[in-house]
Amino acid sequence: VLHRHGLPEKSMDEIRPQASHGASGLLKLGTGITPDHPDYMQWRKEFLDEYSRCYADQTILFDGVNEMLEALVQRGIQWGIITNKPMR
Template sequence: MSARAVIFDLDGTLLDTLEDLADAGNNVLAALGYPTHPMESYKQFVGDGVAMLVRRALPEDAQHDFDRALERMREEYATHWKVKTRPYPGIAEMLDALVAKGVPLSVLSNKPDKFCQLTMEHFFSRWPWAAVMGESEKYPRKPDPTGAKAIAEKLGIPPGDFLFLGDSPMDVKCALGAGMTPVGATWGFRERATLEAAGGKVFIDRPQELLRLI
């Protein structure tokens, strides 16, 4: 590989955010009088933005309550985004090594941009980031490759020289659509088989293994 830069997904790749997302989601469901879900179920709810998380968490016969649930979820997560969330083991060491190599680092997430920026500032402010993008009106959510292409253009690096590390099929499809090499993070929220089905061929089991691909 001739990779010169890396784009990271955030939730399920750099950060284990599952417990905070599940707690916020279940608090909303309980407040509205709907059944809650075990934390493991949220692995299938996340990855496509907060609106899709809420839609998946609501019972089929409660979709009429979507707007109210979405508003409450945004309010609830605003108080839960850093309660239990932590970087995965080995992430800090991997970022240190990449920075030492002079590799530009970026983040492209389907997390709402406000929370994406807050989260990155709180957990990862000691590393230099060439670009940080969350879900916004400016760029469509992954798997649309527009955001990834915009990062490549901003950095002045051809898309083919990027690795895109993520844990979901959306990340794989986004990378392929942008002409980048997807790398599956097997420690994340989705199983390897789902990433393979999306077209993933390169996988790592620990963050430090990414260094071998640079």
């Protein structure tokens, strides 16, 4: 989305601390706009549309997670995933 608008892309080092702040945090990082900006909803929609197309393209587990899940299964411990992603 930033590239399409001629804005510089951000590195993962810049993105990671903002990722848990959702679309508003990432839009503020990338564009400087906040929810009170008149174009915010347009930017948010474009971001979320793009995100829904490619959110898992480069997804990887953190180191040790696969082994931890295997250990939980072997011990009969139930587990689940909790996310901050709202249903769209």
